[in-house]
Amino acid sequence: MNLPPIMGDLVVLVPVVTLVVFAALTLLFGVFTRERAALGGLALTGVIAALVFTVFLWLQARAGGVAVTALGGAFRGDALSYAFSFIILIGAGLAVVLADGHRVRLQLDQPEFHPLLLLAAAGGLVLVSAGDLVTLLLGLEIMSLAVYVLAAWRERSRVSEEAGMKYFLLGAFASAVLVYGIALTFGATGRFDFAGIAAAAAAPDFAARGLLLLGALFVLVGLAFKVAFAPFHQWLPDVYTGAPTPVTAFMSVVVKTAAFGALLRTTGTLVDALGVGPIGEVLPAVLAVSIGLTMVVGNFGALLQSGVKRMLAYSAVAHAGYVGLAVLAGGDAGVQAASYYLFTYTFASVAAFAVLLSLMDDDDRGDRLERLAGLGRRRPWLAAALAVIMLSLAGFPPFAGFIGKAVVFQAAIAAGHAALAVLGISTAVVAVVFYARVVMTMYLREPDAHTPVARPIPRRTAVVMAIGLAATVVFGLFPGLWLDWIARAPWWSAGF
Amino acid sequence: MNVPTEAYVALSGVLFAIGAMGVLVRRSAIMVFLSVELMLNAANLAIVAYARHWAGFDALAGLTGQTVVFIVLAVAAAEVAVGLAILIAIFRDRSSTDVDALAEVRL
Amino acid sequence: MYENLLMMFLAAGFIAAAALVVGALLGPKRTTDDLLEAYESGIPATGTARERFPVHFYLVAMLFIVFDIETAFFFPLAVRFGMAPQFLFVQAILFVAILGVAYVYVLRKGVLRWK
Numbered sequence: 001m002n003l004p005p006i007m008g009d010l011v012v013l014v015p016v017v018t019l020v021v022f023a024a025l026t027l028l029f030g031v032f033t034r035e036r037a038a039l040g041g042l043a044l045t046g047v048i049a050a051l052v053f054t055v056f057l058w059l060q061a062r063a064g065g066v067a068v069t070a071l072g073g074a075f076r077g078d079a080l081s082y083a084f085s086f087i088i089l090i091g092a093g094l095a096v097v098l099a100d101g102h103r104v105r106l107q108l109d110q111p112e113f114h115p116l117l118l119l120a121a122a123g124g125l126v127l128v129s130a131g132d133l134v135t136l137l138l139g140l141e142i143m144s145l146a147v148y149v150l151a152a153w154r155e156r157s158r159v160s161e162e163a164g165m166k167y168f169l170l171g172a173f174a175s176a177v178l179v180y181g182i183a184l185t186f187g188a189t190g191r192f193d194f195a196g197i198a199a200a201a202a203a204p205d206f207a208a209r210g211l212l213l214l215g216a217l218f219v220l221v222g223l224a225f226k227v228a229f230a231p232f233h234q235w236l237p238d239v240y241t242g243a244p245t246p247v248t249a250f251m252s253v254v255v256k257t258a259a260f261g262a263l264l265r266t267t268g269t270l271v272d273a274l275g276v277g278p279i280g281e282v283l284p285a286v287l288a289v290s291i292g293l294t295m296v297v298g299n300f301g302a303l304l305q306s307g308v309k310r311m312l313a314y315s316a317v318a319h320a321g322y323v324g325l326a327v328l329a330g331g332d333a334g335v336q337a338a339s340y341y342l343f344t345y346t347f348a349s350v351a352a353f354a355v356l357l358s359l360m361d362d363d364d365r366g367d368r369l370e371r372l373a374g375l376g377r378r379r380p381w382l383a384a385a386l387a388v389i390m391l392s393l394a395g396f397p398p399f400a401g402f403i404g405k406a407v408v409f410q411a412a413i414a415a416g417h418a419a420l421a422v423l424g425i426s427t428a429v430v431a432v433v434f435y436a437r438v439v440m441t442m443y444l445r446e447p448d449a450h451t452p453v454a455r456p457i458p459r460r461t462a463v464v465m466a467i468g469l470a471a472t473v474v475f476g477l478f479p480g481l482w483l484d485w486i487a488r489a490p491w492w493s494a495g496f
Numbered sequence: 497m498n499v500p501t502e503a504y505v506a507l508s509g510v511l512f513a514i515g516a517m518g519v520l521v522r523r524s525a526i527m528v529f530l531s532v533e534l535m536l537n538a539a540n541l542a543i544v545a546y547a548r549h550w551a552g553f554d555a556l557a558g559l560t561g562q563t564v565v566f567i568v569l570a571v572a573a574a575e576v577a578v579g580l581a582i583l584i585a586i587f588r589d590r591s592s593t594d595v596d597a598l599a600e601v602r603l
Numbered sequence: 604m605y606e607n608l609l610m611m612f613l614a615a616g617f618i619a620a621a622a623l624v625v626g627a628l629l630g631p632k633r634t635t636d637d638l639l640e641a642y643e644s645g646i647p648a649t650g651t652a653r654e655r656f657p658v659h660f661y662l663v664a665m666l667f668i669v670f671d672i673e674t675a676f677f678f679p680l681a682v683r684f685g686m687a688p689q690f691l692f693v694q695a696i697l698f699v700a701i702l703g704v705a706y707v708y709v710l711r712k713g714v715l716r717w718k
Contacts, residue, residue, distance in 0.1 A: 024704045031711040134564050141571045145578050152582050161589060164582045169528055172575050173519050176535035179568055180512055183542035187505065190550035190557045192564065563679045573672035577665040584658055 009068040012057060012077035012129070015050040015085060019122035022046025023115040030111020040100030043114035047096060047121065051089040058082035073193050074135045081129035083339045083486060084261035087346055088128065091253030092121040094350040094464050099246035101458035102357055106244050106364055107154065117250060120146035124254050128261030132193035133182045133219070136262055140178070140226065144171050147255055151243040154364070163242025170225060170235045178222025184215030185270075194269040201273035209279050216270040216283055223266060226259035229324060230293040233317045237301070240313030245364055248309070249353035252316050253346040260323055260342060264335050267327055287328050292423050294321035299427040302434045308356055309367040311434055312349075315393065318431060319345055325408045325424055329415035336486045337411040343482055344400035344475050348389050351468025355386045358457045366452075372438060374447030379454050383442045385465050392472045394435035395428050400476035407483070504545030511538035525586075529579050536572045540565045662714050673702055 152164020518531025547561025
């Protein structure tokens with residue numbers, strides 16, 4: 001019996017290990033001292049260290065031109081994993097700073113909060129770097145278990161508890177479906193690793209194509225829950241609304257990016273493995289229907305909301321639909337488009353929640369649109385920031401959201417999904433209505449006696465907003481900064 | 497006696513379906529948990545059955561499959577711990593584990 | 604070839620005996636009515652079984668489940684240990700160290716302190 005070389009290039013594990021070590025340090029520091037103010041800084045140090053290691057490994061891999069693997073191929077360092085790890089760590093860093101600015105008010109300074117954030121980010125890194133379905137499951141669980149707790153964070157808050165419980169029950173159900181899909185895929189191919197699945201399916205005497213399709217569908221459903229593709233999106237608005245706002249920001253960037261990284265790799269492998277012919281067409285067709293539904297449900301759902309946080313939650317569903325177009329397109333173009341979309345969405349989304357945080361009540365509730373009335377005159381800078389982000393999310397040039405939609409639609413059309421791209425463009429027009437409503441309320445509507453005054457912004461929150469705004473503008477004006485960087489990697493491959 | 501792999505997989509499919517039905521129809525969060533556990537264990541049964549099947553062709557596949565079952569078991573245990581913790585927090589607040597009562601956040 | 608088995612039995616016997624001896628030497632010595640009850644540890648066997656249990660039981664039970672399952676990973680490790688002994692040894696140490704962090708946290712939080 002031959003065993004694969006077990007260790008491989010262990011250096012690709014360094015970013016994940018860094019996050020886990022800092023999670024342990026933060027946890028122990030938190031329980032052994034009363035020093036609550038330092039926890040955020042310690043966590044941020046961990047995220048930045050992991051980011052530095054990721055960039056270093058990424059540059060090294062580009063110079064070497066090959067993907068590296070560790071632990072017998074279970075963990076991969078390739079363009080997909082580095083690009084998505086980079087986005088995840090940026091999102092995590094911004095969310096940590098955002099939480100730190102409001103930690104006392106929102107009770108985010110318990111010693112467990114930051115370790116859970118770090119572990120969730122570590123799980124995200126494992127998820128996008130997984131070379132087999134079992135590692136993927138582990139990454140998904142590490143991330144999800146931490147986020148279930150974070151969503152239920154606020155003590156004695158019924159909405160927060162409810163958010164945690166709903167997320168947990170549906171998430172656990174989705175995981176079970178995913179595990180069953182993994183079991184069936186193993187049954188069909190005898191392998192768990194993506195390379196092995198592809199090789200087994202490519203063999204001329206491969207007979208279990210039907211079983212593989214069933215397994216692939218189950219795996220797809222499990223991941224669709226996490227990225228919130230319709231009809232598996234119902235948990236998202238409730239959970240986003242109920243979770244503490246910094247956690248919502250974290251989920252909207254880290255969890256989403258990680259889940260999409262895994263989805264890109266998995267669908268890329270499974271669609272190829274199933275090949276052409278009637279059985280091979282089922283998976284893309286199911287995906288296409290789901291993505292079309294996601295764009296419609298997300299945008300029209302957002303249109304009906306009167307709360308800004310809930311509107312952003314529904315719009316997160318809609319954005320998942322747009323990234324889904326890139327997943328469906330597949331290949332290098334699809335992965336690149338998805339990475340640009342998620343990269344710029346990370347900045348815009350965190351900045352939007354940062355503005356929202358300074359408008360909501362002390363108990364993190366109260367997000368009605370009317371609260372924004374007159375903000376344009378009362379707090380011109382805050383209003384301008386929110387306006388730019390709303391316009392970017394709506395897809396107005398010259399902001400990054402416009403380029404993001406453009407590359408995604410382009411990838412979809414190039415891959416032969418023109419009808420779906422047209423549906424995407426039409427729903428994006430609907431999206432303009434609810435984003436513009438926010439801008440118009442700020443600038444055109446007069447505040448009345450009940451309109452609360454926005455609280456002063458903590459300096460750290462202002463930093464998050466400034467970074468988010470700057471990136472939205474800069475990457476909108478110069479999209480090549482990311483797109484060329486990504487495309488120049490000659491070793492780009494979604495699969496393995 | 498040699499039970500064919502299909503028999504195990506069929507049983508696991510039935511268990512999975514029972515678990516999925518349980519998630520959809522039971523109202524107590526604890527029963528929903530138990531149903532999810534049933535689904536995970538159905539998957540485990542399928543994995544060990546397939547592991548035995550593939551071990552005939554590739555010994556490593558058999559070992560891998562058996563090890564994966566450990567990982568799934570650990571995942572299930574961790575899920576239960578987190579789920580029960582959230583459930584306790586909810587129960588302390590409202591003395592009920594009825595999932596339909598979780599309707600604070602309106603659509 | 605049965606020496607290993609013998610060693611294992613001896614080690615198991617030693618651990619069991621050591622646990623009893625250490626418990627007898629170090630444990631508090633009290634004899635109360637409770638200790639003579641049929642259900643010595645736990646709640647008195649009176650009243651309805653539908654009674655609410657202190658939440659502490661659940662906490663300890665959950666910790667037990669998690670730590671218990673984690674040790675199961677040593678089985679596959681033991682089976683394939685000869686494959687790469689140094690690497691797997693380091694891996695096992697790291698695994699225990701991570702569990703150790705969780706254990707220190709649990710201790711520090713006072714979850715195992717029975718009030």
